[in-house]
Amino acid sequence: MSIPRSNYDPRRVCLNPFPNFTLGKHRRTVGIYLAGGLFALANWTFIDAAVLSAHAHSPYGEPDVPPPVHVGFADWVPGICSLLGMLVINLIDKDRVRGEEGFGDARAVWRARLFLFIGFALMAGGLAGSVAVLILKYVLHHYTEQYTYYGYANVSQNVALMLSAIVLWISQSVNSEYEYNLSI
C-alpha cells in the first residue's frame, strides 16, 4: 500500500495516543518486568485476603463470636474475569489491531478489534464486579474494617491487573514503533 503513515489515517478506529513514543531501548524490558510484578502483586493481594479469611479470627474484643463473613466463590469471580480479559488482550496480534493492511484481509482487522473489545470488556467487567462485591457483600452489611479488607483487596487486585495489562500493552507497542522508525 502506498498510503503514507500520517497522523490522520481515515481507516483507523482508535487513535494511538502515543504515536511517537520513542523511548530508550531498555524501556520495553523495564515495562515487561513492571507488568509481571504488578500481575503477581495483584494476585497475591487477593490470595492474602483469601488466606486471611481461611485463618480468620473473631472480631476484636469479642472472642466468642465467630467471624461473620468469609471469602467465597463470589469474590473469586471478578479476578477470574480480569485474568481471562488479560489473556484475551495479550493473545491479539497488535499490528492487526492498528489497522495497517498489507497482510490479511480487512475482516481480520475487524475480528481483531472485536476480540480486543471482548478482552477489555472482560477486564472492565471484572473491575466493576469487584466494586459490586465490595459494596454489596461488605459495605452494606456494616462489617468492621477487619472484614471489609477482603473487598478492598479484591478491588485492588482488579485495578492492579488492569494496570499490568496496560503497562504490558504500552511497552510492547512502543517498541514496535521504535523499531519501525529504526528500520526506515
Added chain:
Amino acid sequence: MAQAGIKTVILLSFVLAVGFLMIILSCALWSNWLPLLVALTFVLAPLPNAIFAHCGGDDFSADYEGSGPVDLGRFITSTVVVTGFALPLVLAHSEIIKPGACGMSIVGGALVYGTILAYTAAFRQEDSDYD
C-alpha cells in the same frame, strides 16, 4: 567487572550460603518449614529468563529484543520474584508464621537472588563483548 576472578566467586558463594542460612534458620527457629518455599521460589526465579533467552535474538538482527518468548520469560521471572517477596508477607499477615521468620526469609531470599543476579552480571561480559 570483566576481571571477575576467584575472589568474586568466593564472596558470592559466601553470600549465597548466608542467604540459605537465613532461610533455614527462619524455618528451624520456629519449627515451621513453610518459609522454605521462599528459597525454592528465588532459586527458580531466573529459570524462565534463562530458558526463553535462547528463543529469540539469534536471528540476523542481534539487537532486536522484541520477540514474544523473551517477553514471556521476563514476565514470568518478575512474577516469580514478586511471589518470593509476597509469600512470607502473606503468611505472616495470616499469622501462620511469625514476623521474625517473615523478615529473615525475605532477607535470605533477597541475598540468594542478589547472588544469582550478581553472578550473571559479573560473568556475562566474556562471551558477549562484541555488542
